[in-house]
Amino acid sequence: MMQSPQRTMGKNLHFIIIPPPFQGHINPSIQLTLKLASKGFTITFVNTHSTHDKITKTCDDDVFAGARESGLDIRYRTISDGFPLTFDRSLNREQFLEGRLHVYPAHVDELVGQLSGSDHPPTCLVVDTFSTWGSNIAWKYGLVYVSFWVQPALALTVYYHHELLKKNGHYGCTDTRKDTIDYIPGVRFLEPTDLISFFQETDTSTAMHRLIQKAFADVKNADIIICNTMEELEPEAISVLKEKQTVYTIGPLFPSQFTDQSVEMDLWPDSDCSRWLDSKPPGSVLYASFGSYAHSNKEDIRAIADGIMVSGVSFIWVLRPGVVNCEAVDYFPDGFHEIVGNIGLVVPWCKQKMVLSHSAVGGYLTHCGWNSILESIWVGVPLICFPLLGDQTINRKLVVDDWKIGINLCEGKFVSGDQVAERIKLVMNRETSHVLKKNIEQVRKTLENAVGSNGTSRVNFENFVDDVQARSFAKN
Structure with a gap:
């Protein structure tokens, strides 16, 4: 029996998913990987050598082994972040972020180039919104560029409009304003002490602040933004973001059984309590x-x-x-x-x-x-x-x-x-x-309700998949 054009096209989709090396970003990316693979797509999940080294000390080398045995096409790759395994990335945050800005993108580019020359080349690049290089690499290899936001939409809206904070003197000034912030679209009001901690810092020359500038300029080039939140939970912030770009809320991204930890990654050995x-x-x-x-x-x-x-x-x-x-x-x-x-x-x-x-x-x-x-x-x-x-x-x-x-x-x-x-x-x-x-x-x-059979997150996920298929077809 012949398959529909959409289904045939779907089976050919190949997503590359690259989370940053932080557990709070990795595990939602794992759940996204499983959801996409369960629809028949090929996924290449990419960790850094350092993250993989930590994980293998706490669990099996191949966290996707069970999913692969059930028939899902999930490939697992690791790349260098530019630092030796013994380098303490947490205690040397400034140096590590400099590497994220200037060294790590070249390793990503090399891997994506290799995959693009394979028998089953990628069609879509999914990267965390804090990445600064997504658009350049996606454009270079003709991929659909998806930015994956794993925090609340309220935070994304504030990052997205951080130039307004600068313009109005609540961020990046020697004498920052202390009054209520009521001019960010989709946000009724914020006190300065509510702001994301980086926007409360006085030194804005650090690697983190330069990363924010680059990342939130880059996200505006994304074909699609997906968010680990729900429309009903943050309607005003989501509505404003949708006016700017194509946005799908697909959260919460939990394992199919909430307490099932078999397809999650821990960076430290667990204690059984x-x-x-x-x-x-x-x-x-x-x-x-x-x-x-x-x-x-x-x-x-x-x-x-x-x-x-x-x-x-x-x-x-x-x-x-x-x-x-x-x-x-x-x-x-x-x-x-x-x-x-x-x-x-x-x-x-x-x-x-x-x-x-x-x-x-x-x-x-x-x-x-x-x-x-x-x-x-x-x-x-x-x-x-x-x-x-x-x-x-x-x-x-x-x-x-x-x-x-x-x-x-x-x-x-x-x-x-x-x-x-x-x-x-x-x-x-x-x-x-x-x-x-x-x-x-x-x-x-x-x-x-969001993840129910007719819930917004479930419907949005299907619409997101259809959108990627259409954009992939158009690029090829």
Whole structure:
């Protein structure tokens, strides 16, 4: 039986997907890979040598082996980021970002060139929006260029219009304005302290700021932008972006079974907390984690430890290696381990979805990474917000001010143990928790509806695929 022209064309599509080397970007890219491969497309997923080296120390070499055995055509490649494996990319961020700007693109270009000369050449290049080279490489090899945004649309809108912040004196000035920001399209208002952390910095000559300039000029050349969010969750920001470019919201990008971690990548070995959690009453445990990349300081970590100790709440606290940018090995207050030894666990890493979805967990002290927020909403766990870097400050606004599904850990930048203890007790309190969970349930319904059979994210994903097919056909 003859296939339709669209189906025949679809089977020939070959996507290259290249995430940056950060876990919060890699795992949504993995879920996108699986969704596209399940439609019969060929996917080449690209990690850096350094990321691959970390992953192979925590899980199997081939994270896509199971998917490939089920018949999905997923190829896996690694390339150099320009630095040796022993180079600490997190502690030497400025040097690493310089490499991302000036060295890494050449390695990507070389790989895409090799693939373009293969028997099944690529037709579409999907790169993270923070990449600065997507349009040049896509144009060079005649590929459809898709920019993949893994943070909320609110953050994308602010980045997209960051020149307005400069023009109005809220960013890039020696004496920045401190009044409310009410002129960004699709954003009702922001306080300067809500801005993405990079826009609150006074030194705008750094590699990060130059990367932002290049990346958000480049994204405006993208054929398509896809976002790991939902139209109903952020309608105003999405509407404004759609006026500028072709945008599809396709989130939330979770595994088909929420707690299924078999096709995700962890950069550190996991600790199994399930048996310990099984021994705790429902809603009695605080989960604390500050993500896979951002750093804190030993003073804040000590204050949080003091607050956890004073609160008396059972807890699991993920403190990954290097989360504190100092040489101190033990930055806990005196007596911490003895006092909390029977009620808490401090672990280097864990399977977050499995912990969050456990009935014993009643609150989440979080850095406000977007994936963490979506996961917490999905399982109905209220948040205590402690943003550290990047979009986390503006994500906090969504959680606390707009959706009212969490509270701030502290007011201002000073963290005190007494305030931490008070905030933990507040969010773990049955009455407060009930109000927050009621609000979370409303937001969760938005997520569920978006990925339902006729949901906007599901429909948008199909439209995105059709759009790529049409554009690929036109280019060839």
